[in-house]
Amino acid sequence: xxxxxxxxxxxxxxxxxxxxxxxxxxxxxxxxxxxxxxxxxxxxxxxxxxxxxxxxxxxxxxxxxxxxxxxxxxxxxxxxxxxxxxxxxxxxxxxxxxxxxxxxxxxxxxxxxxxxxxxxxxxxxxxxxxxxxxxxxxxxxxxxxxxxxxxxxxxxxxxxxxxxxxxxxxxxxxxxxxxxxxxxxxxxxxxxxxxxxxxxxxxxxxxxxxxxxxxxxxxxxxxxxxxxxxxxxxxxxxxxxxxxxxxxxxxxxxxxxxxxxxxxxxxxxxxxxxxxxxxxxxxxxxxxx
Amino acid sequence: xxxxxxxxxxxxxxxxxxxxxxxxxxxxxxxxxxxxxxxxxxxxxxxxxxxxxxxxxxxxxxxxxxxxxxxxxxxxxxxxxxxxxxxxxxxxxxxxxxxxxxxxxxxxxxxxxxxxxxxxxxxxxxxxxxxxxxxxxxxxxxxxxxxxxxxxxxxxxxxxxxxxxxxxxxxxxxxxxxxxxxxxxxxxxxxxxxxxxxxxxxxxxxxxxxxxxxxxxxxxxxxxxxxxxxxxxxxxxxxxxxxxxxxxxxxxxxxxxxxxxxxxxxxxxxxx
Amino acid sequence: xxxxxxxxxxxxxxxxxxxxxxxxxxxxxxxxxxxxxxxxxxxxxxxxxxxxxxxxxxxxxxxxxxxxxxxxxxxxxxxxxxxxxxxxxxxxxxxxxxxxxxxxxxxxxxxxxxxxxxxxxxxxxxxxxxxxxxxxxxxxxxxxxxxxxxxxxxxxxxxxxxxxxxxxxxxxxxxxxxxxxxxxxxxxxxxxxxxxxxxxxxxxxxxxxxxxxxxxxxxxxxxxxxxxxxxxxxxxxxxxxxxxxxx
Numbered sequence: 001x002x003x004x005x006x007x008x009x010x011x012x013x014x015x016x017x018x019x020x021x022x023x024x025x026x027x028x029x030x031x032x033x034x035x036x037x038x039x040x041x042x043x044x045x046x047x048x049x050x051x052x053x054x055x056x057x058x059x060x061x062x063x064x065x066x067x068x069x070x071x072x073x074x075x076x077x078x079x080x081x082x083x084x085x086x087x088x089x090x091x092x093x094x095x096x097x098x099x100x101x102x103x104x105x106x107x108x109x110x111x112x113x114x115x116x117x118x119x120x121x122x123x124x125x126x127x128x129x130x131x132x133x134x135x136x137x138x139x140x141x142x143x144x145x146x147x148x149x150x151x152x153x154x155x156x157x158x159x160x161x162x163x164x165x166x167x168x169x170x171x172x173x174x175x176x177x178x179x180x181x182x183x184x185x186x187x188x189x190x191x192x193x194x195x196x197x198x199x200x201x202x203x204x205x206x207x208x209x210x211x212x213x214x215x216x217x218x219x220x221x222x223x224x225x226x227x228x229x230x231x232x233x234x235x236x237x238x239x240x241x242x243x244x245x246x247x248x249x250x251x252x253x254x255x256x257x258x259x260x261x262x263x264x265x266x267x268x269x270x271x272x273x274x275x276x277x278x279x280x281x282x283x284x285x286x287x288x289x
Numbered sequence: 290x291x292x293x294x295x296x297x298x299x300x301x302x303x304x305x306x307x308x309x310x311x312x313x314x315x316x317x318x319x320x321x322x323x324x325x326x327x328x329x330x331x332x333x334x335x336x337x338x339x340x341x342x343x344x345x346x347x348x349x350x351x352x353x354x355x356x357x358x359x360x361x362x363x364x365x366x367x368x369x370x371x372x373x374x375x376x377x378x379x380x381x382x383x384x385x386x387x388x389x390x391x392x393x394x395x396x397x398x399x400x401x402x403x404x405x406x407x408x409x410x411x412x413x414x415x416x417x418x419x420x421x422x423x424x425x426x427x428x429x430x431x432x433x434x435x436x437x438x439x440x441x442x443x444x445x446x447x448x449x450x451x452x453x454x455x456x457x458x459x460x461x462x463x464x465x466x467x468x469x470x471x472x473x474x475x476x477x478x479x480x481x482x483x484x485x486x487x488x489x490x491x492x493x494x495x496x497x498x499x500x501x502x503x504x505x506x507x508x509x510x511x512x513x514x515x516x517x518x519x520x521x522x523x524x525x526x527x528x529x530x531x532x533x534x535x536x537x538x539x540x541x542x543x544x545x546x547x548x549x550x551x552x553x554x555x556x557x558x559x560x561x
Numbered sequence: 562x563x564x565x566x567x568x569x570x571x572x573x574x575x576x577x578x579x580x581x582x583x584x585x586x587x588x589x590x591x592x593x594x595x596x597x598x599x600x601x602x603x604x605x606x607x608x609x610x611x612x613x614x615x616x617x618x619x620x621x622x623x624x625x626x627x628x629x630x631x632x633x634x635x636x637x638x639x640x641x642x643x644x645x646x647x648x649x650x651x652x653x654x655x656x657x658x659x660x661x662x663x664x665x666x667x668x669x670x671x672x673x674x675x676x677x678x679x680x681x682x683x684x685x686x687x688x689x690x691x692x693x694x695x696x697x698x699x700x701x702x703x704x705x706x707x708x709x710x711x712x713x714x715x716x717x718x719x720x721x722x723x724x725x726x727x728x729x730x731x732x733x734x735x736x737x738x739x740x741x742x743x744x745x746x747x748x749x750x751x752x753x754x755x756x757x758x759x760x761x762x763x764x765x766x767x768x769x770x771x772x773x774x775x776x777x778x779x780x781x782x783x784x785x786x787x788x789x790x791x792x793x794x795x796x797x798x799x800x801x802x803x804x805x806x807x808x
Binding site for chain 2: 044069077
């Protein structure tokens with residue numbers, strides 16, 4: 001179990017992370033929040049590259065900073081910005097990481113080839129990283145995080161730059177391996193966690209505001225998500241007063257999806273809530289046109 | 290891939306090193322060609338001994354500053370340094386792989402410079418006198434420390450070679466320590482290279498004016514017992530042969546201290 | 562553009578400390594010599610550019626103005642800059658202009674300080690000697706020309722290789738070498754002669770003016786050599802920029 005106890009990260013007057021407390025056991029956790037909410041900062045604290053101003057993180061009762069090498073032995077991390085060594089080939093880079101993770105070289109050879117196949121980079125394993133696209137580099141990043149078969153996997157926006165089929169593939173991989181692992185992934189793409197996450201952590205301005213299963217979060221929004229069609233002029237007049245999730249413009253009319261605790265209009269119809277609605281409910285939607 | 294081989298591979302990608310090697314080789318040959326004259330007798334081993342004390346140590350300093358200052362900042366510049374810290378062996382083992390690289394590089398730099406000079410001299414003159422006694426060459430140089438008379442040219446050259454490797458490694462460790470604290474290679478070159486150069490210039494131009502004053506005394510100490518003095522072997526000028534233990538302390542205590550500070554700083558900088 | 566790039570230079574953390582240190586050392590040296598009644602106080606005043614001034618100029622060019630040409634790549638905004646209307650050739654020329662203006666201001670600042678010192682410690686006769694016979698102005702002009710050329714040269718190298726460390730190594734080593742290769746034993750037009758005089762430090766030290774043994778032919782050859790260096794680097798830079806589609 002990974003226990004986060006009252007973790008705070010303060011920079012002068014600004015709280016990047018404020019008194020976050022929660023427990024993480026086996027399963028997939030989605031970390032959701034707007035830009036600057038503190039997701040990456042929290043993740044950096046969890047992988048022990050950033051010391052929190054207050055609080056601590058423990059794994060099975062022991063502080064991770066004290067566990068040191070033993071903690072890193074079971075850790076896999078993909079940062080938000082990942083580049084790799086541009087003059088190394090994908091295979092060379094992963095073998096290098098394998099040696100840093102303490103994996104025996106004979107075992108590493110097989111593991112590297114297996115992972116490159118898993119992330120769909122087998123054909124380009126001898127190609128230098130500087131020739132890789134953003135999505136391909138990201139997949140190398142995912143592969144290096146999985147090399148040591150970690151018990152704790154922390155992925156910061158793993159699907160950035162991946163096309164839909166690659167995102168689906170990653171979701172499949174994570175679902176498959178999540179049985180005995182703690183997987184925490186942060187993303188802006190709500191659909192990435194909608195289908196795989198056991199629990200969703202909502203973080204806003206450094207604070208953890210919710211930690212629940214997606215079904216529970218969605219259940220709380222039952223009867224509060226509405227759709228309706230209105231004309232453009234009415235839409236423009238009333239836009240500011242609506243908690244808008246989506247607005248589709250069709251020939252002078254606008255089909256809108258909004259969140260409201262009471263019926264906004266007689267023509268409005270309730271619909272099944274989605275995780276995207278949760279996002280807007282808690283964090284708002286900036287300037288939906 | 291073996292960690293040490295990977296570190297070497299990364300290191301060989303630095304273009305700056307090749308530019309510095311070409312520059313230093315050219316300069317070394319230029320300066321040594323000024324010594325070679327058909328009208329004057331040439332003492333092969335004396336000139337081999339003198340090379341490092343008069344000119345060679347500048348080349349060693351330049352090559353070490355350029356090379357070592359890129360090792361750690363490279364991880365920062367590629368943005369991978371934080372990720373490395375999350376690996377099991379991404380701290381201590383990686384650090385020792387880098388220190389191993391620094392040692393190998395120091396050996397290569399010293400060997401390379403001696404080789405260049407050796408090839409240059411041997412292409413102009415016969416190599417003889419390896420087993421001749423040092424005193425026969427009427428020997429006077431910065432490396433001339435007292436009581437050396439019973440050594441042969443070959444023995445003395447070997448002694449000088451080993452000394453230079455250890456001194457270069459010590460200087461390289463100092464550069465490595467600075468590179469852990471400072472993240473930009475240009476700034477490291479400025480601090481370390483600048484300090485070395487400034488002390489050389491002070492010794493050449495300013496100490497004449499200030500030698501009798503307190504400032505002059507302090508600067509003189511800084512020069513003679515700092516890395517300028519260590520690389521130019523100035524410390525050995527008044528050393529007796531039975532005081533070799535002082536030389537061992539002078540060389541190895543900084544190395545031990547630097548390795549400890551490097552280990553502490555490298556692991557500590559993980560949490561910032 | 563000019564204002565913002567100038568701001569980048571002026572706000573560089575190295576500028577103010579280096580200027581202050583140089584001024585303090587120089588003032589201390591001159592006053593010390595004045596107090597000790599040195600006979601050559603006037604000639605010593607002109608030796609500012611010999612080591613201290615020229616090293617400071619070299620330092621500022623290598624670590625401050627050159628950085629302007631490598632900053633885009635280091636800060637990873639290069640692509641964004643190159644996709645703007647004026648982000649290629651115009652910007653490059655503007656930056657060269659900015660760097661040269663900045664260095665010229667520094668030279669003039671140091672010259673003013675020399676004048677202030679001479680007003681403070683010399684009598685009227687000595688001041689006139691300094692200005693007319695010993696010609697402070699000629700020296701300043703020589704220094705200005707050298708600084709301008711070296712600024713342009715380092716800018717071209719930095720922009721060609723897109724690397725501040727490489728520029729530092731190439732230009733810094735050759736610049737520094739001229740302080741180590743000195744002496745009357747150097748044969749004219751030899752390689753050592755080129756290394757001593759050929760990388761702009763000769764001008765920045767004000768030595769063109771103070772050298773007693775330099776003749777017109779030597780000046781001509783040096784002028785030709787400097788032209789070859791600058792034009793050669795310019796052509797290389799243009800070729801590389803065309804290849805990288807930065808023109």
